[in-house]
Amino acid sequence: MKATAKAHTNIALIKYWGKRNEELILPTNSSLSITLDGFYTTTSVAFDEDLSEDIFVLNNEVITGEAYRRVSRFLHLIRETAGKQNLYARVNSVNEVPTAAGFASSASGFAALAAAGTRALGLDLTHEDLSRITRQGSGSACRSIYGGFVEWNMGKREDGTDSQAIQIQTENHWDVRVAAVELNSKMKKISSRAGMKRTVETSAFYSGWLDSIPNDLKEMKAGIATKDFEKVGAVAEANCLKMHATTLGATPPFTYWHDSTMRVMQTVQEMRKKGIPAYFTIDAGPNVKVLYLPENEEQVEKILKDIPDVQNVTLSKIGPGVTYL
Amino acid sequence: MKATAKAHTNIALIKYWGKRNEELILPTNSSLSITLDGFYTTTSVAFDEDLSEDIFVLNNEVITGEAYRRVSRFLHLIRETAGKQNLYARVNSVNEVPTAAGFASSASGFAALAAAGTRALGLDLTHEDLSRITRQGSGSACRSIYGGFVEWNMGKREDGTDSQAIQIQTENHWDVRVAAVELNSKMKKISSRAGMKRTVETSAFYSGWLDSIPNDLKEMKAGIATKDFEKVGAVAEANCLKMHATTLGATPPFTYWHDSTMRVMQTVQEMRKKGIPAYFTIDAGPNVKVLYLPENEEQVEKILKDIPDVQNVTLSKIGPGVTYL
Structure with missing residues (x-):
């Protein structure tokens, strides 16, 4: 019931800018990004029957408040997907992205959390499934599931089941750099x-x-x-x-x-x-x-x-x- | 056949931004400005039967090129209005507006030119008539005919006969300043x-x-x-x-x-x-x-x-x- 994943942040070349559904995080337009090698988050998720609530540690600090609630709400989505509603987790994240300075640390953060959390509960998901779950933690995070050049198709359905990212080209297609x-x-x-x-x-x-x-x-x-x-x-x-x-x-x-x-x-x-x-x-x-x-x-x-x-x-x-x- | 007029520049609080007719200078939206006391142009226009072309002196310099042609084309419009097509003028302008630095020197310039030019040819125009003529020299100049708070009604007609400025409030209505x-x-x-x-x-x-x-x-x-x-x-x-x-x-x-x-x-x-x-x-x-x-x-x-x-x-x-x- 434990897994560790690493995910990189991404920058959008065509921006995600607007939601049509705030709850499900469904966008009003498709977007396109490149995943960045230099900025990433490593996250371990360990579900534990002895825990009575989630614990979120980020860069060795116990997090409370809104950031904690966002992570816990997202873990709940994973628990529901796995049918294990009453199982809480210890989340340990290390962020190699400057926080809240315009760099989307939430992108690598939620992508790593989604990957580690779903694997810890034994879910066997395709990248598209994982992207769709990740999207509900942080919109742009759904693009960080993939490397290289990535498109987030906005989708049309109201339940969001067609709103996820796909890879357009791998990271080996073309050596473009970002400062x-x-x-x-x-x-x-x-x-x-x-x-x-x-x-x-x-x-x-x-x-x-x-x-x-x-x-x-x-x-x-x-x-x-x-x-x-x-x-x-x-x-x-x-x-x-x-x-x-x-x-x-x-x-x-x-x-x-x-x-x-x-x-x-x-x-x-x-x-x-x-x-x-x-x-x-x-x-x-x-x-x-x-x-x-x-x-x-x-x-x-x-x-x-x-x-x-x-x-x-x-x-x-x-x-x-x-x-x- | 000589007259001198002084006109002040204006700044738009609702911007003029787009033409629907480049030739007649008809705007795509109405605009609203205040006329500024600090920036103005004083212009003398003297029509003279001995001249074979217009002469334009700005700040004691004889002007040629595009700026000259713009003034001469505008004088032609005044000549046509007065039915005196073959009469040329000496124009002497003194500009108290920093030129081409984002301050609309063309606004005070064309307003003063229109006022002096039409008066020199003996035209007796209402402010609205004058504003409509001025507009054809430089769009925003049509607002500088008036002091205070001024609206340029875009008009609807294709020939521009309803596109001119009117005064909303005089300069004595309210003491607002501009730096x-x-x-x-x-x-x-x-x-x-x-x-x-x-x-x-x-x-x-x-x-x-x-x-x-x-x-x-x-x-x-x-x-x-x-x-x-x-x-x-x-x-x-x-x-x-x-x-x-x-x-x-x-x-x-x-x-x-x-x-x-x-x-x-x-x-x-x-x-x-x-x-x-x-x-x-x-x-x-x-x-x-x-x-x-x-x-x-x-x-x-x-x-x-x-x-x-x-x-x-x-x-x-x-x-x-x-x-x-």
Whole structure:
């Protein structure tokens, strides 16, 4: 009744931005991501008949409050799936992702938890089944089940049984790199959940966002298939800008960007003018991820590190899917 | 056959952002502005039977090229209106508006030119007639005919005969101030004309922008009528953010913002948290205008001047409409 799994975080090149069902975490649009080798979570789940409640330890600290409740609710879903409702677990997670700084630690966290939890209860699931369960812990986590290039098909059914991720290409298809640029800034002020919700409910641009997704996905997949870095980068950057534009059209308007976020964006665009192919993408926070090719790694890293207010630049290759330890 | 007029620039609180007819300069949405006392153009127009072409002197420099052709084309419209097609003019303009830095010098410029030019040819026009002619020189200039709070009704007719500005409130209605914040930056890279065009033709958010205008206008007018500064400021800021969001949804995407633009925006929002009512608006360039009330002038000026990369802060009251000298 014990299992350990490792899962990597992912960054979306076509963003998940809006839910059609908050409870089941069903998205309003399909999304596409790459799994990152550099950021991951390792989680052990041990179910134990002697426990009277779940215990969640993250980076050697016992977690309580909302984060605990979210994990426990998710364990309950696994227990239900296995028909073992009254069995509690000790969860031990080690996170190699900077928490709550715009890096989706919940993606690797819930993917590892889902993989370890279901295996600990002896469930034999396909990757698609596992992705669908993972989705209910954290939407973007459903993409972290796979390595490489991953698409989360939004699905159409109201019960969510057709909303899960599939792998488009493995991590060995194409060596694209990502520089995660951390800025000097505190915890993000508006969570991605809250920002997404306000945007869906109030943004003047939300229907424009949704209408533009099918073409972005088509172009992105074509770019990945033919290893057309310029196309993949341009579509990812444009899609990110659209996502952030929707927040400016919300009531009241808001943005995840800081002035330093904009400085990194400008620097990336200047790199391109100098002939270095690099493109940015930004999630629901101020930090920036920069896509580049291996041959430009040294230059890209140096230029990014030299930007004022950049605290840290971490380089990553494309990573694998869930593994069991 | 000579006249001199002075006209002030204006800043839009509800932005003019898109043309439905490029030739006649007919907008896709109505807009609303305040005329600024601090920025103006004084223009003399002298028609002379001995001239064989127009001469345009701006700030003591003879102007050629595209700027000259734009002025000459506009003079031709005035000549046609007066039935004096073969009469050329010497135009002498003095601009008290920083050119091409996001301050609409074309607004005060074309308003003064239209007023002086039509008067020089003896045309006796209502303000609405004059506004309609002015519009064909530069769209936003049609609002500078009036002082105070001004609305440009987009009109519906294809020939533009119902597309002109009207005054909502005079400059004596309410003492709202504007700080024009100039940033250390070169000439803007994408003109407002080009940016507007690309946005109308390609932005995923353009229809969302248009759909949101009627409510913004209604709220803005209610705020002006009741002198509700918080309402006027919040609607202006939200409208500006929406306008700029549309550029992020264009193909290819672009923005008029610099990192320093964002820094000023953040500072204004921080001022509000400290209890100083201040709101920003931004036109098609990196500079920022800040709306505030007279009692906060000293504080607002000091805070804005202390922001890194701010080159200049110019304060202005609400100004009058066209005057003849």
